[in-house]
Amino acid sequence: MKRLFRLATPLAVLSLAICCQARATEPQTTGTELDFTVTGEAHAAPTLLTVRLFGRVDSASAIEAQKTLNAHMAEAMKMASGVSGIEAQAGSYSLSDQTPEHGPTRWTARQDLSLSGKDPVSLLDLSGKLQSHGLMMDGLDWSLDSETRETLLRQARTQALQKVRQEADESARTLGLHVVRLKQVRVSSMEPGPRPVMLMAARAASDSFTPPQGTPQEQTLRVTVSVEAELAP
Structure with missing residues (x-):
């Protein structure tokens, strides 16, 4: 029994040391967390x-x-x-x-x-x-055709990201704090689907058929940026 006890003691100490070391390396968050969302928009007439x-x-x-x-x-x-x-x-x-x-x-x-x-x-x-x-x-x-859509999404995303730091700083000042870092930034887009055009069309009785008319309506693309920031005094 004594031999078994001597062998177990160093293992227990080693296990405790590893556990303490792992806990010491875990990041400690002592500041205030702020979650907020900003949106960027881009507008254009439909192209397709x-x-x-x-x-x-x-x-x-x-x-x-x-x-x-x-x-x-x-x-x-x-x-x-x-x-x-x-x-x-x-x-x-x-x-x-x-x-x-x-x-x-x-x-x-x-x-x-x-x-x-x-x-x-x-x-x-x-x-x-x-x-x-x-x-x-x-x-x-x-x-929107694919090229125009991508251009508008980039514009909306840039606009939203430019708002992030300003929003974080303004919120921190209001709370009497300052921004330590932006912990997480998530970007998502909202694209409009095809816009149907209301019309009335009848089957032609002859070759002289007058085509229908369709008025394009402006399309809006939105990009939303969700942010988690860490604030401190």
């Missing part, structure tokens, strides 16, 4: 217009409905590809049936098509031509 269209074909035959719709959409994509600066994307595709209580089953094939570009004149003109060829409009959305 997106037109949402769709093709729809009704038929007593599912195969005929799809065949006719596919032909219409292929023609629409071909027309769009011939216009510079416009990006066309074929969207979701669906086929549904409806059987009335008295009568044969009717099949409906539908597919979405979106057109995006920076030139609203050519974009709206193309959408009008596509409606003259049987497509229908689902809506217009204004937004």
Whole structure:
């Protein structure tokens, strides 16, 4: 028993020494902590217009409905590809049936098509031509292109960060303290989604279709900076 006791004593002392050393190295916060948030903003007119269209074909035959719709959409994509600066994307595709209580089953094939570009004149003109060829409009959305969005986010972030030190110093002086350091700084952004344009559009009865009008509304990007500061007398 004595031998076991002699071996255990140095281990216990060593364990206690390591524990005390670890506690001694832990950072001690003796000042006052201040949490606050500042926001930076950047504004710009939207630069990207997106037109949402769709093709729809009704038929007593599912195969005929799809065949006719596919032909219409292929023609629409071909027309769009011939216009510079416009990006066309074929969207979701669906086929549904409806059987009335008295009568044969009717099949409906539908597919979405979106057109995006920076030139609203050519974009709206193309959408009008596509409606003259049987497509229908689902809506217009204004937004920002990626390059403009990144530029505005940088501006908003810079503005918010410039407010941080001023806000911290003013708050510290009000409390009769001074800023020791900024312990944590967290940055987050709030971007607006696409802004829909309210409109009324009817299917054209002839090739002379007047395109819809869409007025862009200013877009605002916000960057929020949350700060944790340490204050002391």
